[in-house]
Amino acid sequence: xxxxxxxxxxxxxxxxxxxxxxxxxxxxxxxxxxxxxxxxxxxxxxxxxxxxxxxxxxxxxxxxxxxxxxxxxxxxxxxxxxxxxxxxxxxxxxxxxxxxxxxxxxxxxxxxxxxxxxxxxxxxxxxxxxxxxxxxxxxxxxxxxxxxxxxxxxxxxxxxxxxxxxxxxxxxxxxxxxxxxxxxx
Numbered sequence: 776x777x778x779x780x781x782x783x784x785x786x787x788x789x790x791x792x793x794x795x796x797x798x799x800x801x802x803x804x805x806x807x808x809x810x811x812x813x814x815x816x817x818x819x820x821x822x823x824x825x826x827x828x829x830x831x832x833x834x835x836x837x838x839x840x841x842x843x844x845x846x847x848x849x850x851x852x853x854x855x856x857x858x859x860x861x862x863x864x865x866x867x868x869x870x871x872x873x874x875x876x877x878x879x880x881x882x883x884x885x886x887x888x889x890x891x892x893x894x895x896x897x898x899x900x901x902x903x904x905x906x907x908x909x910x911x912x913x914x915x916x917x918x919x920x921x922x923x924x925x926x927x928x929x930x931x932x933x934x935x936x937x938x939x940x941x942x943x944x945x946x947x948x949x950x951x952x953x954x955x956x957x958x959x960x
Contacts, residue, residue, distance in 0.1 A: 799866065800864045800865075800899065800901045800906070800946075801821070801850070803906075803945050803946040804821075804864055804948070806944060806945060806946070807945065807948060808820065808851070808853075810943060810944040811944070816855075816949065817853060817856075817949060818854050820853055822847070822849070824843060825844040825847065827841060829841055848861075848881070848885040849863040849882065849885060849889075855949060856957060858894065858895050859889075859895065861885075861889050862899060863897075865877050865900050865901070866900075867900060869902070870902075870903055870928070871928055872926060875918065875925055875926065883915070883918065889911065890915070895952065895956050896911035897911050898914060899948055900931065900935075902931060905931075906937065906938040906948075907931045907935040908935060908936045908938055908955065909931070909934075909935050913934060913935070917930070936951045936954065936955060937951075
């Protein structure tokens with residue numbers, strides 16, 4: 776059927792949902808965090824990377840030259856259900872594994888420190904268009920016991936929780952945090 780201006784009908788019986796295509800993992804998490812803040816479910820923020828500014832163009836409000844001051848720790852931190860929460864978002868472009876080189880040694884040390892203080896710490900890993908919550912303890916155990924340079928996709932299927940996509944928030948990772956860390960509460 777042609778509509779005015781000879782535009783064809785755009786709808787078909789086989790509708791494909793492209794709603795989140797192109798939205799990266801951090802975008803999905805940032806959106807979820809906004810939702811959690813709006814609904815007073817949690818207070819979790821993305822931490823800015825610490826930079827030192829060397830040169831500014833004040834007429835255009837632009838930084839012309841800067842450097843990284845410190846090594847960053849994890850991407851996100853905040854408070855959820857009275858507990859400190861600290862986590863990292865990582866995407867794997869490989870279909871078979873997640874390279875451990877994507878996690879820097881200073882981040883592993885940070886993770887160990889956080890876990891010693893009984894905080895909630897994990898990675899959200901995107902691999903094969905799926906999202907997994909990898910507990911910090913499990914990551915440390917894998918690094919200590921496996922002699923691999925990557926975590927196989929099968930490990931995620933067998934040992935991690937899948938974070939399902941839904942309408943709002945799109946990536947409701949706190950639902951998985953509840954299942955893992957607040958089982959009986």
